[in-house]
Amino acid sequence: DAKTTQPNSMESNEEEPVHLPCNHSTISGTDYIHWYRQLPSQGPEYVIHGLTSNVNNRMASLAIAEDRKSSTLILHRATLRDAAVYYCILRGAGGTSYGKLTFGQGTILTVHP
């Protein structure tokens, strides 16, 4: 599985935007970029995913570099409930990827009131 690199931790203030970076220099052409987050004492939660174009949903935006070797998860206005571990995951199609998410260490996001 192609690997991703994320900062160990980041901090933000409430109601400010947060940009969480992820490097994936060995990404293949068919790999989708997924983001999940895990709040304390809960299972991981899907946030967003994309292939080449930037994506928006009600939770966040995903900005993907033109060469696809990096991406950024954007939380437009952080709240205390966004404090979690954020995982950037590459997901291939089929074969050894069936049902498998390869989690790295993720980024611990701390949100200050």
Add this chain to the structure above:
Amino acid sequence: KAGVTQTPRYLIKTRGQQVTLSCSPISGHRSVSWYQQTPGQGLQFLFEYFSETQRNKGNFPGRFSGRQFSNSRSEMNVSTLELGDSALYLCASSLAVVTDTQYFGPGTRLTVL
């Protein structure tokens, strides 16, 4: 629509015993994946089942096994428990399409004494 449910939520066993964990996926989801989460190793993929067949398997010993029933419910079994098997066991279900989102349950916290 009800989310992924896992039973039991907490379990205490002693070394050498065996344990069975249960997972009920979201209605309509045919793929069920299992993960182990420990502080030292993070989230690791165990195996994935689709239509009662194991399609993918992580790097765990044969003591870890699973199965899926015709209604897509899945069970995971760990035999001859070891202290290192203490972990949070997470189940996730998905529609199993190329870019499928995985929906996680709350997990079963297993403690081996």
